[in-house]
Amino acid sequence: MELAGIKLNNPVMVASGTFGNGKEYADLIDIEKLGAIITKSISLNPREGNPPPRICETPSGMLNSIGLQNDGLKVFIDEHLKFLSKYKVPVIVNIAGETDQECVELAKALSKEPTVKGLELNISCPNVKQGGMQFGCSPTGTEEIVKAVRKATDLPLIVKLSPNVTDIVQIAEAAVSAGADALSLINTLLGMAVDVKERKFKIARKVGGLSGPAIRPVAVRMVYQVASAVKVPVIGIGGILTLDDALEFFMVGASAVQVGTGNFVDSKTALNIIEGLKSYDLNDIKGCLL
Numbered sequence: 001m002e003l004a005g006i007k008l009n010n011p012v013m014v015a016s017g018t019f020g021n022g023k024e025y026a027d028l029i030d031i032e033k034l035g036a037i038i039t040k041s042i043s044l045n046p047r048e049g050n051p052p053p054r055i056c057e058t059p060s061g062m063l064n065s066i067g068l069q070n071d072g073l074k075v076f077i078d079e080h081l082k083f084l085s086k087y088k089v090p091v092i093v094n095i096a097g098e099t100d101q102e103c104v105e106l107a108k109a110l111s112k113e114p115t116v117k118g119l120e121l122n123i124s125c126p127n128v129k130q131g132g133m134q135f136g137c138s139p140t141g142t143e144e145i146v147k148a149v150r151k152a153t154d155l156p157l158i159v160k161l162s163p164n165v166t167d168i169v170q171i172a173e174a175a176v177s178a179g180a181d182a183l184s185l186i187n188t189l190l191g192m193a194v195d196v197k198e199r200k201f202k203i204a205r206k207v208g209g210l211s212g213p214a215i216r217p218v219a220v221r222m223v224y225q226v227a228s229a230v231k232v233p234v235i236g237i238g239g240i241l242t243l244d245d246a247l248e249f250f251m252v253g254a255s256a257v258q259v260g261t262g263n264f265v266d267s268k269t270a271l272n273i274i275e276g277l278k279s280y281d282l283n284d285i286k287g288c289l290l
């Protein structure tokens with residue numbers, strides 16, 4: 001199938017940050033069966049991430065505060081991309097910069113790599129120029145960064161939206177008017193958890209990103225709202241563990257889905273959903289509730 005100019009093996013991908021850069025899962029599952037691999041967010045320079053503890057379990061979900069730890073662009077291209085180039089699986093690279101310029105440089109460099117079939121722009125990271133506020137929290141911040149990256153690349157551009165906003169439709173429309181070819185949503189929801197015996201926060205940075213089945217109803221609602229409002233394809237993400245979970249997203253208008261936390265529960269989660277989808281005609285299901 002094709003989505004926004006990217007040829008996918010099928011409509012089920014693995015979400016950024018939950019599948020490493022492919023290597024971690026290549027011995028566990030046949031990664032060529034995946035619709036696509038979205039790699040862990042990369043920045044220009046390596047990032048150490050946040051201090052531990054940075055993950056904890058919560059009811060039907062988990063909180064993480066990894067802090068975009070990654071090896072930086074050079075190691076990503078020389079090692080991780082080289083590894084993935086051996087497999088027949090589309091690679092979509094998730095980029096996260098702290099300034100428009102950093103995202104532009106990442107997009108330019110990755111556009112020269114034949115293994116990269118598309119970019120996913122993570123606009124949930126803090127914009128240092130705007131005092132740490134996330135790019136994706138305001139329509140103007142979203143429009144500026146998407147416009148800049150759009151100019152820097154001819155690769156299909158997916159913009160990944162944060163749910164931590166007042167009106168996701170406004171942000172989605174800003175991303176599309178600035179040139180996004182597709183939208184993916186949602187990233188994690190801001191949350192906190194307290195260890196009541198120890199009287200301290202369970203995550204060193206106090207605040208973390210909530211993911212897993214706990215966020216699925218929020219994600220389904222947002223995908224429904226955005227798919228009703230925009231013409232570009234929408235990729236649904238949030239708490240997908242089973243075929244039925246994925247079907248919920250297709251029915252409210254998603255053209256494809258991504259499995260995130262589900263990969264930690266069972267490395268075969270995405271493959272099981274792909275297998276299950278074979279008995280459905282997606283054209284019949286897609287958007288039937290819009």
Ligand SMILES: Cc1cc2nc3c(=O)[nH]c(=O)nc-3n(C[C@H](O)[C@H](O)[C@H](O)COP(=O)(O)O)c2cc1C
Pocket residue numbers: 015016017018040041064066068094122160186187188210211212213215237238239240258259260261262
């Ligand atoms: C441990 C962890 C690390 C993540 N790292 C990233 C990341 O680097 N970039 C990004 O865009 N999203 C990242 N995410 C968000 C996921 O890609 C996904 O949007 C979110 O977890 C919701 O989907 P899920 O409920 O299926 O996990 C991360 C999520 C988790 C749990």
